[in-house]
Amino acid sequence: MTGLAVITNWWGVIDGYLPLLAKASWLVVQVTAVVILLSWVLGLAIALMRSSKSRFLQWPARFYIWFIRGTPALVQIFIVYFGLPQFGLRLSPFVAGTIALGLNSAAYVAETIRGGLLSIPRGQGESALALGLTHSDAMRRIILPQVVRVIIPPISNEVASSIKNTSLLSTITLMELTLQTEVIVATTFKPFEFYIAAAIIYLLMTTVCLTALRQVENRYSLRY
DSSP states (O other): OHHHHHHHHHHHHHHHHHGHHHHHHHHHHHHHHHHHHHHHHHHHHHHHHHHSSHHHHHHHHHHHHHHHHHHHHHHHIIIIIIIIIGGGGOOHHHHHHHHHHHHHHHHHHHHHHHHHHHEEEEEEEHHHHHHHOHHHHHHHIIIOOOOOOOHHHHHHHHHHHHHHHHGGGGGTOEEEEEEHHHHHHHOOOOOOHHHHHHHHHHHHHHHHHHHHHHHHHHHHHHHH
């Protein structure tokens, strides 16, 4: 069988299921967008706490990063989805999944941002304060713009991981791409064709995100 015939046969198998795969893929995009927003906002806050001179702020951030990085993401998802109902807080699979993945990603984003902060010479902040800027103004107008340029490559890796980690949410019955593929495979008995299709879709999503972030990185490189 020629390569063209193989591709044609593969396409003939998955063609009728593309609407289901597209719907599940859109759910992956939604989850990833919420996870990225949550992880970047929380990650910045944790990074600033971790870099603070106050032990009152440092230690909670240290513990959070230690716990999240030392435990599997799947266990964290189970804690949020199955554990919180014991305290009267029941969340839908979508909400529980996005919260769990957002909290997980935030620890890695925080360490990435902290590394970026450490890469900026301390003299820049001191000079800004000497010129009359407040600490928050110096951070917002001088330090953080430079940090963004430094952290884009490692942040890109975390974005790709966020997309792929959505597959873990199949374990809590969220009908994202992985679970939808498993359901289709169970009814068609065509695992190779559909898992290949799912892999290609994940690859396309991560490629689009990484390409967009590479463009941002190039823009910042031109500015500095």
